[in-house]
Amino acid sequence: MSGESRRPTPPSPAVIGIDVATASVRVLCVDGQGRVLAEAQADLPPPVRTATGTSEQDARSWWPAVRSALRRTTGALPRGGREVIAVAVSATSGTIVPTGKDGEPLGPALMYDDRRAADLNAEAQRAGSARWDTLGLSVGPTAALGRAVWCLRTYGSALHHVLHTPEFIGRELTGRPVATDWSHALKSGYDARAGEWAHEVFDALGFPPGLLPSVGAPGTEAGTVGPEAAEATGLPEGCSLRLGMTDGCAGQIATGAVEPGRFVGVIGTTYVLKGVSEHLVRDATGAFYSHRHPDGWWLPGGASNTGGECLADIAPARLPALDAAAAAGGPASYVRYPLCRDGERFPFVSGEARGFELGGPRDEADSHRAALEGVAFLERLALERVERLGIPVLGPLHAAGGGSRSAVWTAIRATVLDRPVRVVERAETAFGAALLAATGTLHEDLAASAAAMVHSGALVEPVPAERPALEESYGRFVVALRGRGWLPDD
Known part of the structure; x- marks a missing residue:
């Protein structure tokens, strides 16, 4: 009717992808047709690398950078972020951080190219040779598996979890521990064919698999955004956190x-x-x-x-x-x-x-x-x-x-x-x-x-x-x- 006002069409629901790379965090919000609605970036401190092969980054810098990029992204959306129904996190493959009972880092993150546990990874290769051969994998000098064992031997009883970058961010988003995906878990010793951690390898190295997160399929729900993270980022409380994949895998699927x-x-x-x-x-x-x-x-x-x-x-x-x-x-x-x-x-x-x-x-x-x-x-x-x-x-x-x-x-x-x-x-x-x-x-x-x-x-x-x-x-x-x-x- 001519005298009747029309309600504006509400914005379409949207999703957000988060990339925690080596030098920066990138946040991208798109709708169901892949149209970019907003994006933002925040820098990270460069890793500290030494001639002995260590490579470290302050894990405490990750969440402030993610939070800042999310806040700027949601602030640029028509409904201030309320249209975002899901978010997923991808990161570098094999970067891990040792955390205590409260989820706080016990030390720096050990980056994907850190070689300090090359000898432990060589042990892991020998202990699981039959499994790795079946999978067509090898445990290289920089694998996260050996570095996880190094964390236990270094921090002892203070170590409660070894997390990959997405679970560290996921805990901040949800307020509780979250699972990892089988992509990020691969270099930590996860057998995606059998659906289990390589128990014989962890037994040989004296590492309890319970220090690592549970594992799920990429794209499945890991939790929902909690009230504190919602307030800090502009994401709606209850927004679904979906499991991501490593940066290389995420880049692959981005091509279709x-x-x-x-x-x-x-x-x-x-x-x-x-x-x-x-x-x-x-x-x-x-x-x-x-x-x-x-x-x-x-x-x-x-x-x-x-x-x-x-x-x-x-x-x-x-x-x-x-x-x-x-x-x-x-x-x-x-x-x-x-x-x-x-x-x-x-x-x-x-x-x-x-x-x-x-x-x-x-x-x-x-x-x-x-x-x-x-x-x-x-x-x-x-x-x-x-x-x-x-x-x-x-x-x-x-x-x-x-x-x-x-x-x-x-x-x-x-x-x-x-x-x-x-x-x-x-x-x-x-x-x-x-x-x-x-x-x-x-x-x-x-x-x-x-x-x-x-x-x-x-x-x-x-x-x-x-x-x-x-x-x-x-x-x-x-x-x-x-x-x-x-x-x-x-």
């Missing part, structure tokens, strides 16, 4: 690669390949391992020592011009393996691997182009290894990371792989955490969350005219790796 056969290649400082398989596949070389998917599938993946680091000596302002010249010049005149470190860990494992060149560049643009192609060759090797292990790779490769912003690099990757590459918007940890917060709240499951909320970017097709030259260079690259004894013949 959440169903079997879907893979994402991430070019950051190093190259990372992650995907989804229906079954656990063991890689005898140890080049990659699997997390457990929230729906019970598996997330095989590996991280190379090669990647965007090969461009680190180039001023960022110069990259667009070099990219343009590399595109205009076409395939490189020589082959380059742009490894900047000693040793490779994926798609093959070799402590002896070193970067090399087969020939030399015509000019700087040719050298730049060869570096981009070299990373693309590593990516093809990685996908071929996955397929040889019986894991299908379907459809376009999803692309994320800083390298995916380069149009010429993406086109090179598509051509080398002979498959389309889809560049994905918002392929970041906080958005992946938001997808997990939406699972079971805004949407039925993770696949439904991804279908509704992930916005795919450009689909980049192979360049047919460049394929013969790149195929020939790739063949030379593989022969050179095998000739040096770094790449197995399988």
Whole structure:
């Protein structure tokens, strides 16, 4: 009726993803269609790293940073945060903090790259060798498992819990202890296949598993936001806290690669390949391992020592011009393996691997182009290894990371792989955490969350005219790796 006033449409319900990274906390609020409603960031103190391999951060800095970023995010929402129905936390893989009876830290957090317990991790590897072999895992020098044992031996009876970052934040949000997810628990000795902690390993090391949290599936509810946290953050009291995943896993699902056969290649400082398989596949070389998917599938993946680091000596302002010249010049005149470190860990494992060149560049643009192609060759090797292990790779490769912003690099990757590459918007940890917060709240499951909320970017097709030259260079690259004894013949 003309004289009747219409009520304004209430804002849609929203979810929040929290990423507790090494240098900062990032908070992202999105609606059920993946539209960003508000976001904020807060800095963290840099970890203190020493020449002896220790790496520590003040865990007491985490909650103030999370609280501040949440308060600014909810304050920017139309209803001041009342529209937020769920939140999930993701963090670095393997960072732990020893806490006392009251949940307060007994000392600094031991970061994901802390090596102080390398000897204990070697013991853990021996004690659980049969289990790790079945899972295709190894307990590396920086695994959280050994550091948890170190905490017990250091703090003794004062130690009541060893927490990963999300449970530490979860306790602040809910006012009580919360479970961890099986992704963050992996490097602490959790067997996601059997659904249990590696009891024989903990027995051998004299560590009671009760010092670790209970474990649940990512995306399930861990508790609800309590009154004190609601007052401090602007989140509504009773808001659901959902279990997150590690930063790498959250970044993967943020691309929408959440169903079997879907893979994402991430070019950051190093190259990372992650995907989804229906079954656990063991890689005898140890080049990659699997997390457990929230729906019970598996997330095989590996991280190379090669990647965007090969461009680190180039001023960022110069990259667009070099990219343009590399595109205009076409395939490189020589082959380059742009490894900047000693040793490779994926798609093959070799402590002896070193970067090399087969020939030399015509000019700087040719050298730049060869570096981009070299990373693309590593990516093809990685996908071929996955397929040889019986894991299908379907459809376009999803692309994320800083390298995916380069149009010429993406086109090179598509051509080398002979498959389309889809560049994905918002392929970041906080958005992946938001997808997990939406699972079971805004949407039925993770696949439904991804279908509704992930916005795919450009689909980049192979360049047919460049394929013969790149195929020939790739063949030379593989022969050179095998000739040096770094790449197995399988």
